[in-house]
Amino acid sequence: AMDGFCTASQYVDIDAQFYSSFLNYQVLTQLSQSTEYRLVAETFSQEMTREWGEVKGRDQKKVEKIEAELKRLSVRSLFRKHIENDFFFGGSQMYIDIKDQYEKTDLPLLINNKGIAKGALRGFVVREPLWSTPAEYNAHDALSDTFFRPQKWFVMGKIVHSSRMMTLITRPLPDILKPMYNFYGISMTQLMLPYVQRLQSVADATAKVITM
DSSP states (O other), rough: OOOOOHHHHHHHHOOOOOOOOOOHHHHHHHHHTTTTHHHHHHHHHHHHHHOOOOOOOOOOHHHHHHHHHHHHTTTTHHHHHHHHHHHHHSEEEEEEETTGGGGGTTSOSSSSSSTTTOOOOOEEEEGGGGGGGEEBBBBBBBTTBBBTTEEEEEETTTEEEGGGGGEOOOOOGGGGTTTGGGOOOOHHHHHHHHHHHHHHHHHHHHHHHHHH
């Protein structure tokens, strides 16, 4: 699955432009402390969830129950963090927490009374992609709709079926690059890096000229 090659530029024999390989989560985490990167992620996630949405239906009582449940579970703020993670790290995962199923996370989540009984939804948990990696994926049948799509994830050693993890990837990569990026996408932080570095270098050079 091309897990071993160092950079995409080396593999296709072209000169590296910008950053042609995964920066790793340690670097991306450090960059998330910088104002230039943080403001983009925070502003975008805030705007994406600012007006949120409206639940519509013929039964107003059901609509009110759904809206109350969305508020109780803090779904709006969770999605805001979900989007923010995607900007910083190239992806994010939201775990669907079902009562009495912690030992069954390796099994598919059934959308019925057996899978999610009334009152069984405990909430959602948003996690950065650092804590999970594919445990099972199809790398042999290119005609299958599961090709290079993880069916199960290792989450700190615990196997979780993909149906229990709402994985957000807004900037997906070609299949050949997916293993190198832990089967997530490319982060906006990595795409911004060369431009921010130029901006910072110009600002530093200008400051030196003024203060000399």
